[in-house]
Amino acid sequence: MSHFCIGDDIDYVVTDRDGGIWTSYGDEGIYGDHPESSAGLARWDTDGSHTWNPRGRLPVWPLGGSAGATEEAVAWLAWYSHEGAFLSRIDPVTGDISSYRNPLKDTDGIAVRGTRMLLTHRFHNRPGVELSRAELVDDAWVITAQEKLRLPGPVGMRCAQGRDGILWLRASDTWTQIEA
Numbered sequence: 001m002s003h004f005c006i007g008d009d010i011d012y013v014v015t016d017r018d019g020g021i022w023t024s025y026g027d028e029g030i031y032g033d034h035p036e037s038s039a040g041l042a043r044w045d046t047d048g049s050h051t052w053n054p055r056g057r058l059p060v061w062p063l064g065g066s067a068g069a070t071e072e073a074v075a076w077l078a079w080y081s082h083e084g085a086f087l088s089r090i091d092p093v094t095g096d097i098s099s100y101r102n103p104l105k106d107t108d109g110i111a112v113r114g115t116r117m118l119l120t121h122r123f124h125n126r127p128g129v130e131l132s133r134a135e136l137v138d139d140a141w142v143i144t145a146q147e148k149l150r151l152p153g154p155v156g157m158r159c160a161q162g163r164d165g166i167l168w169l170r171a172s173d174t175w176t177q178i179e180a
Helices: 027-031
Strands: 010-015 023-026 041-044 050-052 065-073 075-081 084-090 095-100 109-115 116-122 128-137 139-149 153-162 166-171 174-179
Touching: 010 065, 010 075, 010 153, 023 075, 041 075, 041 084, 075 109, 095 139, 109 166, 116 153, 116 166, 128 153
Parallel strands: 065 109, 065 153, 109 153
Antiparallel strands: 010 023, 023 041, 023 065, 041 050, 065 075, 075 084, 084 095, 109 116, 116 128, 128 139, 153 166, 166 174
């Protein structure tokens, strides 16, 4: 197959090691009439087959996605709703979901390694991001440190990608990596 449709109003896309494509959608996709995006979060294989959706197993219905990362075979998606921001860990093998309150407002980048997480908040078109480090303590993510990073150029939309505990930040034509 040369192309396939994965929905409307895609906020975030991240791929896993097995070639799975994880998507989170904005409100037009979720509340519009496109069936592929109505669940808010989804996984697709490279043939365009829908392989996972939350099927009502999220704490509340999403309004939009803000970030995504993979940690080995597991996917992490950051999303928000009328009731706040959340982080969901999804195991594609079992379909199990664990959701947590997101400790950082307006998250646009995450990377996870075990019980440690990096979260970013960007400053659009400026050469910097707010970087927060968090730890999973008693089933809640708690911010343990925060700093402002100056990058070599302006930071644009969708500037962060997380994989296996490393957060890749794009500023202008440069990639910077930070480890969790």
